[in-house]
Amino acid sequence: MNDSTALDLSVVCPLYNEEESAGHLIDAIRVALGDEIRWELILVDDGSSDRTAEVVLSDDDRRVHLFRLARNYGQSTATQAGFDRARGRIVTTLDGDLQNDPRDIPLLMAKLEEGFDLVVGYREARQDRLITRKLPSRLANLLIRTVTGVPIIDNGCSLKAYRRDLLRRLHLYSDMHRFIPALAVGSTGAQIAQIPVRHHPRRYGTSKYGLSRIWKVLADLMTVSMLRWFGERPLRLFGFGSIAAFFVAVGFLLAQMVTVAEGMAGVVHTGAAVLFAGLSLYLFMIGLIAQVAIHEWAVRGGGGGDG
């Protein structure tokens, strides 16, 4: 990194149809950060169909940058697009809908300076509906905590601060922004801290989420846990599955012997044993293929190659 371009802070914020909020957001960030630190605000217009970009461009602060994605890619990809352009030593993210308070950014930075790689905010007094927003969110957080083993209180809060080195090893895609802490711990061994942050009710526009994402979150959670626990050793995951299936097959074989000994036909048991033996073999082969994929990846320089 070039020192002359080094900034203290990059604030990355994806915007999707936030024409009403965008102006207020920029103002709030300007007030919260002041002039003492060198900062930049990177706004990523995630294919908005409204006047979001015009609103941002009408602000002539040179510290405010706008990047416009060609279509709506979703929050993870938009955030990654912002990360790709961030020049600050510290990078923070927040939502574009004014539900996060930019005044919390200095607090996150201070915590990060204590020696953490990632500081995650959690909304202490959430201003949302209990049944449709808060309750599902609490259940989801409990599930994510349990499965990934990373004790994050509030995975849905976008207000986070990163050390830039961490971002070089973290790549967001699909809907992975929900699992940033688990990904960070799994793939980079990051040190994570959490601090309470303010939360305001949505003032403009409508929520971009719905309840329909349960399945998506579950599938992504499986992926993240696989990456978290098995990372570069997928053969272990599939190997465990393979061995378990093998024992089930053996169990059915034993049952078969018992039934035959009792003088009954045991076709069904044999069939079951064969099925599970097949599953065992299949899972082991899948594990080997996974190994091939990892090996090819490592041969080509792994994840740290292009920074």
Next chain:
Amino acid sequence: MTQTDTQVVDAGTAAGVSDAQRRSGSSVGETAPGLSVIVRVTERPIPPDEIYRECSPALLAAEPDAEFIFAVEPWARSLSGALRELADAGEPIRIVETVRGVGEANMLLEATALAKADVILTMPSYHRVDPAELPKLVTAVREGADMVVARRWPRADNWLARLRTRAFNRILRRLVGHSTSDIGSGVQAMKRQVLEQVPLYGDFFRFLPVLALREGFSVTEVDARQHTRDPSTRVHRPGTYVRRLIDVLGLFFLVRFTEKPLRFFGLLGGTLAFIGGVMLVVLAFQRLFAGQALADRPILLVALIAFTLGAQAIALGLIGEMIVNLHVSRGRRYRLRDSDEDR
């Protein structure tokens, strides 16, 4: 594809010279042609020289400095002799011959690399639309669209073919989320960067407009009168329908699940495993508490097959996720608008 897979037959020195002369002669105006027409000569084509004779008057009248590039697959090579004669006679023709069958997508990409213009009109070597309609497409691109697809309308062929087109495009729209009303016309005009930036390979070439939409390009349709000889050239064998179906399913997966394969395989596998699991629980309950013997009940096998298949599908999904995750660090997964950084 490597460069060795194709060879550019520089269509005779005569054409080369006349090309250069024409360009140096008009050095006051633009130096590069405003339009490159790429004709894909693949399976059972209409002789490409016939296509050229038919299409060039209208196109050259509208775009006097247009160039024509014919991308010719190996088995159509016997047809390029006539083209070479035309080129030797000074017509603005170049020929790209592929050494082996590399597919329509790679042929088009190879031809694009040679094309000099920023606007590209591409069509198969078939009679698709009335040649007089072709300049309309180019105009629409110049007026701002990133890609313009010719919709054969009014149609000259029978109701069955029309129904086929409509059904195909409707299925496509249903599965993929967007489509045009006549993706099969194969006649498209576009800005050069569409071809440079849309990841294009294999048989997905057919769905270029859908892929372009996915990359955030603007795609519009222009009605172009169907060629009177188009209907007679299209005889579809059953195998064609099967291939199309597989293509569409592949595209469906590509568009919806490429970045998240587990959402597809997991749903499939999870459902199967769940059904199998519930059946197993019921069977176990009957065996343990109702005293029903299991050994002579094939339903147990059905439950087990469902369960093991489900487990296999989930395992495949996990592999997919792992591969995606390994590759996310390579290259951008998004496209910025053309202005790139607005500030």
